[in-house]
Amino acid sequence: MEPDWPSLPKHVLDSVLEKLVSLSDYLRFSIVCKSWYYVTKDNQIQRAKMTAPMLLICANKRHSWNLYSIVDDKVFDFQLSVPNKRYCGSSFGWLIAVEKNFAITLINPFLRVKGRRKKENSIIRLPSMRLPPSNSERRRWSRQCNHYVFKATMSADPIADAEDCIVVVIYREFYQMAFIRLGKAATWTYIDTGVDRLGTLIHEVTNVEDKFYAVDQKFRLLSFGVTAESNPNVEVVACMTRRPALSKRYLVYSIEKELLMVIRYVAYDGGKRSTVGFLVFELNFDKREWVAKDNLGDDVALFVGDSSSVTVPASKSGCLSNCIYFIHDNDGQGYDIDRRYHLDFGVYNVKSKSISQPYTSHAKSLVEMTDYEPVWVKPTLNL
């Protein structure tokens, strides 16, 4: 090494690091030398916000899942060791699962690389949810425990931001909500459904600052705050006067600070489901109404599935702008579906209203062969 080789100051290295869109390049930067490692470590929280989710695909061998990066167009060599099952949520890089005893566990697949020592804090166990009221129901749900919760989400990273981490679930046959504050409560708080069955048939819950918002079957937007009180008050924030037809819907607080409701239209051919198109609505907080939008945002990409819906900056993450990356997700039928019907995945361009399937053939065949539904997971950088 020449002694007069120019070395870059820290903030310049930081700028260079930011321009490495591919996660592989980013992480390789961290192992070059010690000073580069510390620059990466300091940058990782910022980076996590810009990183697109990857697709976790079960390899059908015991506790073996592959990771496909749609941005880098490749399936990684290593595999992750997590149980083979349907996951009811994926948030901040953690999978959310229901166990046979109705306990909820959080699993970080990135801390569980096969062939390496598993990190102890890769599994967080939460208290059990309350059991179904009768023995027969208990037996039935125990067999289908993976579907006891339809969808789950978290408000913050359970390790980096444990203080602010609240887990919210949509559970059981009426799709009601319950939540728990991580590390602060021994039991779940169940949100009572009141008049007009408010608080049932919830499609998705998302967190915006200190409140939670939920969208229900009737396209109403509900909100509630999580306090020490035992029963939070659920309010209706907005309605739709002209409701779209039966459809799936997602709720996301985008990186452009807009609350979006995204509606997904699907068609069935025998048992096979395919997505036909999407509609995007933005909440006008002042007028308390949903306003149709013809784009997601200037530089936004959206990821939807059974995971918590997330948006990322398109250019910085390597995604296509104004596109929705969708995969097959639960229809709420309450049981595992046959693998042949996992195939409703692709990328929807909001502007051109067209659907493409840019997966590599390797990834495509993995999705076609898998016994369990693939999940979007946001990579956690654990430096």
Next chain:
Amino acid sequence: MSTSTDNNASITQESGPSAAVQDIQKKIVVRTADGEVFNLKEEVAMEIDIIKTFFQEDSISYETVMPLPNVEGWEMVKVIEYCTKHVELKHKVDGYKERKAFQALFVQNLSTKSLLALTNTANYLEVKYLLDFLCQAVSEQIKNKDVDYVRELFGVENDFNDEEYEQVKAEAPWAHENLNNDLH
């Protein structure tokens, strides 16, 4: 054009028919580490924050020759080239393609070592958009290259000990994929 090595050299003037027009455009003079002196058009000089700040001081007159001890002559040439183009494109409505073509040529024959030196200089001189562009160019050199190649390119040594290295590698499972080693 004559140059002067005095600290308080007066601004030189060209003779000829265009001199009258040129007189209106103020010039700023700087001297680099290797003693080279550069005359910059004021509008270009003001793109370089460290120069702008220097001449904004009340006590400093435009006739002062500003010393730049951390900058080499060849680096100053490149910086002036980039800033001049930037100023030119500011007034153009659709300069995107032209900018891209210019940028490609700008870094074309720069060795990595020179690119790094120029990046440091852009940082020192405080030219934000040039620094941003050069960081991008540096990142292009890192993309898809394996660790050893990057170390060689940047002249850095692996200063982890074996145990530390295994530990940091374990934190980054992505980092050890098979790669094409583009050795130019």
